[in-house]
Amino acid sequence: MIPYSTQDINEADIKAVGRALRSGWLTQGPAIGRFEKALAKKVGARFAVAFNSGTAALHAAYFAAGVRKGDEVIVPSLTFAATANAALYLGAKPVFADSDMQTGNINIADARKKITKKTKAIVPVDYGGRPADLREFRALAKKHKLVFIEDAAQALGATYRGKPVGTHADMTMFSFHPVKSITTGEGGVIVTNNKKFDTALRLFRSHGISKDTNTFARKGHGAWYQEMQELGFNYRMPEMSAALGESQLKRLGFFITKRRVAAKRYRRLLAKVPNLILPPAERAHEKSAWHLYPVRLAPQVAHKRDEVFATMRKAGIGVQVHYVPVHLHLFYEKLGYKKGLCPNTEAFVASEISIPLFPNITQKQQKFIADTLKRILAQI
Template sequence: MDHKPMRNTYLPYGRQWIDNDDIEAVVNVLKSDYLTTGPAVSKFEQEIANYVGAKYAVSFSNGTAALHGACFAAGISIGDEVITTPITFAASANCVLYLGGKPIFVDIDPKTYNINPKEIEKQITNKTKAIIPVDFTGQPVDLEEIYAIAKKYGLVVIEDAAHALGAKYKGKKVGSISDMTMFSFHPVKHITSGEGGMITTNNKEYYEKMLQFRSHGITRDPNKMIENHGPWYYEMQFLGFNYRLTDIQAALGTSQLKKIDQFIELRKKYAEMYNAAFATIPQITIPYQHAEAESSWHLYIIRLNQDLLKAKRKEIVEHLLSMNIGVNVHYIPVYLLPYYQQLGFQKGLCPQAEALYEEIITLPLFPKMSELDVSDVIQAVKKIVSYYSI
């Protein structure tokens, strides 16, 4: 097959969109009295809380740190078990290990690719402390069914919504429903602060624990201190971490948030273009859209459903990359990673997740793409599928 690039420039699977307003917001902070954690951080937290409809929001240096803080607030400790999905980035499970807990991987729904609620209850033991469902690609999990299980067994739900800022479940925005919800502001996400994460919650106790956790376990609140030596005094009351966001990052995030609706509309538009182009190609399965969930389309994933194509997935990816189409694969099931294999997890644990991994390709999807970019991707995919289907 011809390896000639289809495009003169490389099209990544994701990319940030920074404009002059974003740059001005950051410059204003650079000229101010605060560079680290100051008023811009508080403003960003309030804006995110208002946007999703939550009472509280706590920012962190990144999404992984945010999950760590949420697990701490939930009281996860040595020996506790936490149920999650293998189709996610490693952080969704690593955050449990950080506190001495054990992630329990539950297989996915073969239609939505999200954790299968029907499989969750089978894995609950007297050690189970929480569930970390992941809104994979931006499509919310079935929160109603998951919450019914959580309520029955007294479990905390920490929703990993790194992909799902702006998504809705039964008309309510993700971030206002779960006990705690994590958002990521990495550059490929819906909005960016460079690096950054946020937990939203309606629980004041969780909120206060996370504030202290992200700052070394230190408090300056006289009402919480054991002693008080004077206005300079502070107490480190437990072993926390330095997980704070900076005002520089928060200013960028706040500026980006003003454009979130525009960004999501463009993502939806391009996803619809892909759907229209690929829906009639029998060798490809397009993403399933749950009737009660409104995706914010972080990722667009096609699934190869012909044996010949599945066998040639690596070559297909390589050919697309050679054409300057920046495809990727999300994700390797977490428990197949070498570190998790060393912990005793074995292949075959989640058959649906493993089958999915072997058959999917992530196509470029981000707001700063043009319709011509989308057309280039469609043309390249059709060409390759046609070639390998012969």
């Protein structure tokens, strides 16, 4: 089976993890700081705070943004559930905005309509690695005094208006799951230029407990004393993961270049195929990280999507669908969210298939995938 995506681990990565294991530090050691510093430098941010998952990182970002019970957070429905779940963790309400039918990114006009007096933060997602309309979202957040959090789980290595993704929002989250731009096994990070956010993120990821005497409300204790100031979590990244991430980060440019080459090859192989809609070409001001290559069936054959999906899987091609619209998950239906809330998202997902894309995919594999897809479409 050709996977829809997979990690690329080399001997340098293995040696880096081995060094961490032999260092005497398994957690809360120097590898975390090195990885955070390297990542912040790579994306041009002042601070980077690593977590043991992208979900944990989002939870921490919403906390740092001041999201609390009764607040609202605007998120796209076309995303992994964690983008919305993190609001629920804090007692807030996810408010779903619809998607752009071409890119899959959040529709800013619909997001604008969803802003109320209760809105605390707005969280666009870079679907498939393609940056959302970040300049417009920044202006919208500033106008309404919202915290702008970018869910760039899939977009490490992407650029927007000449700058790396990670420099445009108040806080930006990257994921290090094995299928992402780089991996730490499991992991995530928040990058920010705001010292207040940085402090809150670090406190939250370690039980809400501070060991910094400068922050203590209770003075005069010995060196043993630590102060729990918030209700936090144990969201710390282990040293081995950080060591792997630092090693992987050195090859980020290589990974993204390979993904871009593969995406361009698909565009040539699948050009002008009847009843198939390809992802739009990049605009002049953006460069995607090409985490996904999401193709869609034309409206007249979209009802055949599951048949095409199953036939591709049967042929040994690990296609996927991204995603179940969050508002249509069973859990969210039980909360009262209804079908029809985000019609573009629902139509997009009903016709979408993600075909395999990863740095080491071969030309032979891509040709097989393209030929198989063309053959199936010709028969429906």
